[in-house]
Amino acid sequence: MRDITISEIRRGYLKDLAAQERRVDGRGLEEFRPVTITTDYIGTAEGSSKVTFGASEVVSGVKLGIAAPYPDQAASGVMMTNVELRPLAAHLFELGPPRPPQIELSRVVDRAIRESKAIELQKLCVKEGEKVWMVFIDGIITNHGGNLFDLFTLGSIAALMTSRVPAKAQGLGEDYKLPIQHRPIAITSWKLGDQILVDATLEEELVADARLTVATNESEELVAMQKGGDGSFSREEVEAAFERSAKIGRDLRKQLEHATGA
């Protein structure tokens, strides 16, 4: 957090605007920035996507490899999610080992994908107890314009939905589509003062008192949540966050399905 600091005046301005249900860029509180989803972006990956929310930008790639299963899930494939907040994305990222914000982002997105059972991992068993497919989901944030949890969740699922299992290269028959059965979408509610908004810009994110990320599946059931920040949410607010996530998730999922041809 070296170069990105927010003056008290600016902080007050953003909160005052929010109190009037307004935002610097003219959006409504529950309005997303323009969303773009490009798939098959990286030729070296089994599946890939580039997703943008306004200035926020993530490139996600899925790679598959053969690994040993976990002893307690001998007949199930394995997945791993990792995101890199590269220093080119904003002044506030520095080189070095992953820091807590990066680890949290990876883990929350991992949860949304894993707990929704998006990938049919039991179909990724090659030989029980010995060989299974390992699914690596990697993302890099190339520009941090805020709202990375929602961004990388969408990037991950878009990359997964367009992935193929490279069976031929492993001598395991023909390549086939990675089995994806659910489409989790995360929507984060950001709290500024007493107001809640979605798709925060980096500046709004820095001013927010708290955030609550809620991931839902296509049946609009809850699959993962994470609260962050020093502030708090009331019971009514956490209920509303779920409804908001389901509602906005519906629109984003439509765009996702359109972009991936699903």
Add this chain to the structure above:
Amino acid sequence: MGGLSVDPTTFFRSDGKRVSGRAVDELRPVKIEAHVLENAPGSCYLEWGKNKIVAAVFGPRECHPRHQQRQDRAVVRATYNMNAFSVEDRKRPGLDRRSQEISKVVSEALAAVVLTAPFPRTAIDVYMEVLQADAGTRCAALTAAAVAVADAGIPMTELVAAVASGKVGGTVVLDLDKYEDNAGEADLPMGITSRTHRVVLMQMDGNFTTEQYHQALDYNFAAAGVLHEKQRDALRSRYQTVAARQPQEGGAEAEDPGASSEEE
């Protein structure tokens, strides 16, 4: 050596062209776009064949750790990073020895053209991300980095572009792709400046005869000229776009001035 043991048809068609259809002295298609990221003051996206690189520049800014500061100039710190999904077998994230070496030689190549004296005790940080790799990423990365530095408005004496020549099947060829590189018998990447034609990056491995070496140098210098033109075009079109946009933007400036990174 000399490549006589390799069947030339592995790399060349009957018409003398390479398997990819390129002539021996032909570059892969190169596309350069300046200023592609919002937060970084300078950035560049470059596609070179199947290579995809994004580069960004921050600074001159406070240099820490402080022991890296130089009292009489800015330090140029370039970081080359290959992403997990950029290669066939997933690469474990993080800096390995290869990346660190490339980062060092690229830093030095940029330091040769950046005017560092006006910014003592600061750092100019250059980040290069390989999104997709297909041989020649260090050259592509340096070529992109130079555009990003210029895009950031950092004064430079001239641009620098990098390109490699190598040898396949005993023949010297320009700009090896992955297929050729895997069986390459030699590789000579060079960073060459645009105005004074100085060599600011040079590495080599493999085996060249004197004639082959001269041939490779000829190819690299000629190709660098082509790349310099593409770099200039990318920078020019970026400023033309800004200029064309300027008049109507004045009124709608509800954004705060701090968020704009167009301070030339």
